[in-house]
Amino acid sequence: MARIPKELVDQIIQTADIVEVVGDFVQLKRKGQNLWAPCPFHNEKSPSFSVNPAKSLYKCFGCGKAGGVVQFVMDIEGTSYVEALKYLAKKYAITVEEEEKTPQQQLEQNERDSQFIVSDWAKSHFHRLLLNSEEGMSIGYGYLKERGLNLATIQQFELGYSLDSWDDLLKAAEAGGYDRKYLEKTGLTVIKTDGQGQDTGRRYDRFRGRVMFPIHNVSGRVVGFGARTLKRDDKMAKYLNSPESDIYHKSDVLYGLFQARQAIRTEEVCYLVEGYLDVLSLYQGGIKNVVASSGTSLTEGQIRLIKRYSDNVTVLYDGDAAGIKASLRGTDLLLEGGLNVRVVLFPDGDDPDSYIRKVGDQRFTEYIETQSQDFISFKTTLVAREASNDPVKKAEAIRDVLHSIARVPDAIKRQVFLQQTSATFGIDEQVLITEYNKLVKSPSKPAPGAGSAGNYGPGASSGASPNSGSRPALVSSPPLDEEQAEMLPNGGQEATVEILSSGASFQPVAAPSEDEDLPDVLKACEREVLRLLVLYAPREVDTDVSVAAYLLAQFDEAPLKTPLYAEMWEICRQELLAGRFPDARRLAQNERADIRELITDLATERYEISPNWRTKEIYVFNEVDLPKLACDNAVLRLNKVHVQRELDQCLNRLRQPLEDAEMYEVLGDIKRLKELDNELAALLGTVVGRGA
Numbered sequence: 001m002a003r004i005p006k007e008l009v010d011q012i013i014q015t016a017d018i019v020e021v022v023g024d025f026v027q028l029k030r031k032g033q034n035l036w037a038p039c040p041f042h043n044e045k046s047p048s049f050s051v052n053p054a055k056s057l058y059k060c061f062g063c064g065k066a067g068g069v070v071q072f073v074m075d076i077e078g079t080s081y082v083e084a085l086k087y088l089a090k091k092y093a094i095t096v097e098e099e100e101k102t103p104q105q106q107l108e109q110n111e112r113d114s115q116f117i118v119s120d121w122a123k124s125h126f127h128r129l130l131l132n133s134e135e136g137m138s139i140g141y142g143y144l145k146e147r148g149l150n151l152a153t154i155q156q157f158e159l160g161y162s163l164d165s166w167d168d169l170l171k172a173a174e175a176g177g178y179d180r181k182y183l184e185k186t187g188l189t190v191i192k193t194d195g196q197g198q199d200t201g202r203r204y205d206r207f208r209g210r211v212m213f214p215i216h217n218v219s220g221r222v223v224g225f226g227a228r229t230l231k232r233d234d235k236m237a238k239y240l241n242s243p244e245s246d247i248y249h250k251s252d253v254l255y256g257l258f259q260a261r262q263a264i265r266t267e268e269v270c271y272l273v274e275g276y277l278d279v280l281s282l283y284q285g286g287i288k289n290v291v292a293s294s295g296t297s298l299t300e301g302q303i304r305l306i307k308r309y310s311d312n313v314t315v316l317y318d319g320d321a322a323g324i325k326a327s328l329r330g331t332d333l334l335l336e337g338g339l340n341v342r343v344v345l346f347p348d349g350d351d352p353d354s355y356i357r358k359v360g361d362q363r364f365t366e367y368i369e370t371q372s373q374d375f376i377s378f379k380t381t382l383v384a385r386e387a388s389n390d391p392v393k394k395a396e397a398i399r400d401v402l403h404s405i406a407r408v409p410d411a412i413k414r415q416v417f418l419q420q421t422s423a424t425f426g427i428d429e430q431v432l433i434t435e436y437n438k439l440v441k442s443p444s445k446p447a448p449g450a451g452s453a454g455n456y457g458p459g460a461s462s463g464a465s466p467n468s469g470s471r472p473a474l475v476s477s478p479p480l481d482e483e484q485a486e487m488l489p490n491g492g493q494e495a496t497v498e499i500l501s502s503g504a505s506f507q508p509v510a511a512p513s514e515d516e517d518l519p520d521v522l523k524a525c526e527r528e529v530l531r532l533l534v535l536y537a538p539r540e541v542d543t544d545v546s547v548a549a550y551l552l553a554q555f556d557e558a559p560l561k562t563p564l565y566a567e568m569w570e571i572c573r574q575e576l577l578a579g580r581f582p583d584a585r586r587l588a589q590n591e592r593a594d595i596r597e598l599i600t601d602l603a604t605e606r607y608e609i610s611p612n613w614r615t616k617e618i619y620v621f622n623e624v625d626l627p628k629l630a631c632d633n634a635v636l637r638l639n640k641v642h643v644q645r646e647l648d649q650c651l652n653r654l655r656q657p658l659e660d661a662e663m664y665e666v667l668g669d670i671k672r673l674k675e676l677d678n679e680l681a682a683l684l685g686t687v688v689g690r691g692a
Contacts, residue, residue, distance in 0.1 A: 003082075004082060004085055004086075004096060005097075008089075008094070008096065008097070009085060009589075011094060012085055012088050012089050012092070012094055013056075013068070013069065013070065013088075013586075013589045015088075015092045015094060016056075016069045016070075016088045016091070016092060017053075017069075018051055018053065018056045018057070018058065018068070018069040018072065019035060019051060019053050021069050021072060021073065021088070021091070022037075022051050022058060022072055025040050025076055026038065026039075026040050026049065028051060029047070033052070033054065034050045034051060034052050034053075035050070035051045035053065036048075036049065036050055036051075037049050037051075039060040039062055039063060039065070040076060040265075041060060041063055041065045041075065041076075041265045041266075042060070042062060042063040042265065042266065042268045043266055043267070043268070044062050048060055048061040048062040049061075049062070049065075050604065052603070052604060055584055055585055055588070055603050055604075056068055056069055056585045056588070057584070057585070057588055057599075057600050057603055057604055058072055058600070059600055059601070059604040063268070066597055066600035066601055066604065067588060067596045067597060067600050068585070068588035068589045068596060068600065069088065069589075070084045070085060070088065070589050071084075071588075071589075071593070071596050071597075071600075073087050073088060077219075078218045078219070078261050078308065078309070079218075079219060081591055083219070111185070111246060112246050112247055114179070114182045115182050115185055115186050115245060115246055115247045116221050116222070116223075116247055117178075117182075118173070118178050118179075118182040118183060118186060118188070119186050119188075119221075119222040119223060119224070119247070120221070120222050121173070121176065121178060122169065122173075122186075122188055122222075122225070123158055123160065123212075123214045123222045123225075125160070125169065125172055125173075126160025126161060126162055126207075126212040126214075126225075127158050127159065127160040128160075129160060129161045129162070129163060130154070130159060130160045130161035130211075130212075131154075133161070133163065135161070135163055135164065136160075136161040136163070139161070139209075139230055140160075140161030140211050140230070141154075141161070143211055143230055144159065144211065147277060147281070147353070147357075148281060148284075148357050149280055149281070149284060150284065152284075153280055153283065153284040156259065156283075157213070157214070157256075157259065157280060157283075158214050158222075159211065159212065159213060159214070159280075160211075160212035160214070161210070161211055161212060162205065162207040162208055162209065162210050162212055162227065163208070163209070164208050164209030165205065165208060166204045166205060166208065167203070167204055167205055168205060168208075169183070169188060169189065169205045169207070170183065170189050170203055170204070170205055173188075180203060183203070184203070185245055185246065186224070186242065186245050186247070186248070187206055187224070187242045187243040187245060187248075188205070188206060188207070188225075188242075189203045189204065189205055189206060190203065190204055190205075190206050191203060192204060206240070206242075207225065207227045207240065209229060209230065209231060210227035210228055210229050210230070210240065211227065211228045211230065212225055212226075212227050213225060213226040213227065213228070213255070213276045215242070215248070215253055215255055215294070216257075216258040216259075217247075217253060217258065218257055218258055218261065218305070219258070220258050221247075223242075223245075223247045223248040223253060224241065224242030224245070224247075224248035224250075224253070225241070225242050226239060226240075226241050226242075226255070226276055226294060227239065227240045227241070228276075241294065249301070250294070250296055250299075251296075251299035251300075251301045251302065252299075252301040252302070252305070253294075253302070253305075254291040254292065254293065254294075254302050254305055254306070255276055255279055255291060255292040255293075255294045256279040256280075256283065256290060256291045256292055257291045257305060257309075259283065259288070260279075260283070260288055260289050260290055260291050261309055263288035263289035264289040264291075264306075264309040264310050265309050265310065266289075267289045267310075268310055268312055269289060269310055269312040269313065269314055270289055270290075270291060270306050270309065270310050270312065270313045270314070271287060271289055271290040271291070271313075271314050271316055271368075272290075272291060272292070272293065272298075272306070272313055272314070272315045272316065273290060273291070273292045273316050273351075273352050274292060274293060274294075274318065274327075274351070275292055275294070275351070275353065276292060276294065277353045278290070278292055278316070278351060278352040278353045279291065279292045280353075281352065281353040281356050281357060282352055282353075282356060282364075285356050285361035285364060285365075286361055286365070287364075287365065287368075289310075291306070293330070297329070297330055298330030298331075298333055298334070299333075300333065300337065303333055303334055303337040303339065304337070306334075306337075306339065307337060307338065307339060311338070311339055311340055312339065312340045312342075313334055313339050313340070313341055313342075314341075314342045314343065314344060314368070314372055315327065315331055315334070315341065315342070315343045315344070315375070316343075316344050316346070316352045316368065317343055317344065317345045317346065318346060318350070318351040318352075324345070324382070328379060331343070331375055331379075332403070332404050332407055333407075334375075335375065335376075335404060335407040335408050336407040336409075338409050341374070341375040342372045342373060342374055342375060343372070343373060343374075343375050343378045344367070344368045344371050344372050344373075345371065345378070355367075375404070376401070376404060376405060376408070376417040376420065376421070377417075377420055377424075379400075379401060379404055380401050380417075380420060380421050380424045380425070381424060383397035383400055383401060384397060384424050384425055394425065397425075398421070398425055398427065398432070398435070399435070399439070401421050402421075402432070402435060402436050402439055403439065405417045405418060405421070405436070406436065406439060406440055418432050418433065418436070518561055518562055519645075521641055522561070522562075522638075522641050522642075522645070523562050523565075525634070525637050525638040525641050526560045526561065526562050526565045526638060527562075527565065527602070528634045528637070528638075529551065529559075529560070529634045529635065529638055530560065530565050530568055530569060530572075530602065531602045532547060532551065532627070532630055532631055532634055533547065533548060533551050533552075533569070533572050533582065534568075534572065534582055534584050534587065534599065534602050534603065535584060535602065535603060536627050536630075537572070537576075537581040537582045537583075538581040539627045540627075541627050541628035541631060542628065546581070547627050547631060548572065548576050548581055548582065549576070550628070550631055551631055551635075552573060552576065554631075554635050555635075559638075564594055564595075564598055565598075567595070568595065568598060568599075571587070571595075584599055584602070584603040587599045588600055588603070633684065636680055636683055636684050637684065639680060640677065640680045640681070640684065643673055643676050643677045643680060644677060646669075646673050647670060647673045647674065647677065650666050650669050650670045650673065651670070653666050654666055654667075
């Protein structure tokens with residue numbers, strides 16, 4: 001794929017005015033240094049969508065959408081990074097001259113463009129036949145009308161009809177000057193072969209006598225077709241789809257997403273159905289945030305598409321037991337993809353299309369609102385009912401549910417689901433935890449998908465990376481005996497630390513292994529150090545000493561353990577080594593979405609200190625005016641977290657059976673760490689609850 005030269009990318013980003021670009025979609029009003037509006041990505045009454053002109057960043061404090069001017073175009077239009085750059089270039093009359101392509105790249109681009117062109121032509125041809133031919137009107141249009149679809153819906157989705165002829169499309173295409181090669185590549189025509197599989201030179205239409213459903217990608221281009229026969233022939237497939245091609249990959253397409261994408265953003269939920277007519281009937285009935293997997297098994301690519309527009313998905317299941325069981329496997333993938341999954345089950349014999357036609361739009365909407373339930377609860381109830389009183393089936397059902405729970409990235413949700421499962425099956429929760437541990441630790445049956453966010457049980461930590469690929473066990477630790485507890489500060493109880501604002505320089509202690517789960521407090525302290533580095537890099541903490549140089553000198557080369565923060569730290573370090581300061585505006589245009597989101601999050605604040613405070617002689621600590629104090633506080637707090645983690649590790653060691661010599665060695669470590677903890681507390685001016 002051709003690339004836009006970096007110099008041109010920089011020119012586009014520097015030229016684009018984020019206020020103008022966002023203002024094309026929402027009405028912005030200035031309040032303080034920023035501009036505000038109701039968020040274009042979700043429904044809200046009070047504006048929580050903020051645009052910072054100085055940093056060229058936007059952020060919604062309601063739904064969390066954030067980024068720079070390129071990211072905004074990507075979010076609002078659902079386009080790729082390159083397409084968003086082209087959109088901005090066109091708006092500001094910047095000529096985009098892509099880097100010269102190799103002959104092979106040019107050939108591949110021409111091939112794809114030609115396939116898009118012929119697919120769009122075929123869509124228009126089928127649509128004309130549906131509305132203007134005698135066969136199309138009597139058979140195709142008659143069928144769609146019988147299914148309750150009106151002309152507006154037919155035109156919105158560009159439905160069509162293919163004549164019951166072997167070569168109608170082929171002849172029309174050749175008459176229009178289209179190369180038959182691209183008809184073959186897109187699967188619109190089929191090569192006729194002889195008994196030995198040799199090409200006979202003859203071609204025929206793939207779709208004949210069928211209602212045609214064009215399949216669009218997210219930018220609205222036709223990439224393929226679904227087709228339904230209206231003949232009663234058991235030997236003929238009811239539905240026929242385009243084969244895979246250079247432009248059509250079934251695993252990366254959802255039917256109706258192009259039409260539904262804005263509604264999914266606005267409603268903050270995506271309804272997932274199975275068939276084309278399910279989508280069409282619901283869309284016509286006012287439920288526009290609906291897409292279909294087109295009868296294929298749900299794929300990771302399709303899940304990523306949904307997540308681009310919403311974290312919430314509700315699966316609408318047909319009232320068919322066999323179909324439900326087959327769909328459960330795909331729904332597990334939704335959990336693994338980090339989506340919040342709910343389900344609605346229709347009465348036996350009904351699907352979304354038949355049910356909305358039976359009860360009407362309003363009652364259908366009421367039904368899905370009242371019958372929606374979270375997927376784990378639904379699955380638990382379903383498999384428990386099927387297992388009934390059969391002990392073997394019940395055990396397998398429990399393991400099946402645990403497999404689904406293991407796919408949920410959020411630790412709190414997992415614990416709630418375990419409690420619900422325990423109640424539904426009438427089995428002790430600790431037994432479920434033990435079985436869960438076996439499941440996630442077993443090398444032969446790894447729990448696939450996204451990582452988990454921590455352990456359950458006393459003293460458990462949380463915060464594993466979603467990409468870690470591992471799930472920690474749910475562990476309950478034995479308590480300390482009385483003699484051990486008496487030798488520890490505060491009797492071995494959990495500590496609480498209240499951090500106040502003060503500070504001084506201090507050399508960091510060694511950080512824990514990256515293999516450990518990272519607690520939220522550590523992530524928060526690392527985030528604060530990174531935030532100061534990104535926002536105040538060029539500001540001086542002393543004569544000729546910048547914030548960037550000062551912070552980098554305080555740490556080793558890789559001081560941060562949160563993976564994304566560590567990557568961002570290294571990017572900033574490389575910027576400084578290249579002779580320039582890290583700049584939030586430039587970093588926010590990075591090609592990587594996670595880095596863009598992080599920079600925007602670091603650089604935006606929801607609240608500003610009112611200038612009226614100064615007029616009333618109320619003065620608040622301002623990190624802009626006292627950058628050295630802010631840096632010192634951040635470094636000290638991060639080090640204090642590391643010390644407290646080492647203390648916790650020592651406490652955990654004492655909970656295990658130890659020889660006397662080893663136990664006293666651990667107690668010596670605790671004493672040393674406690675002294676260091678108190679020293680850090682004194683430097684910070686904190687109040688410590690870990691004993692004297």
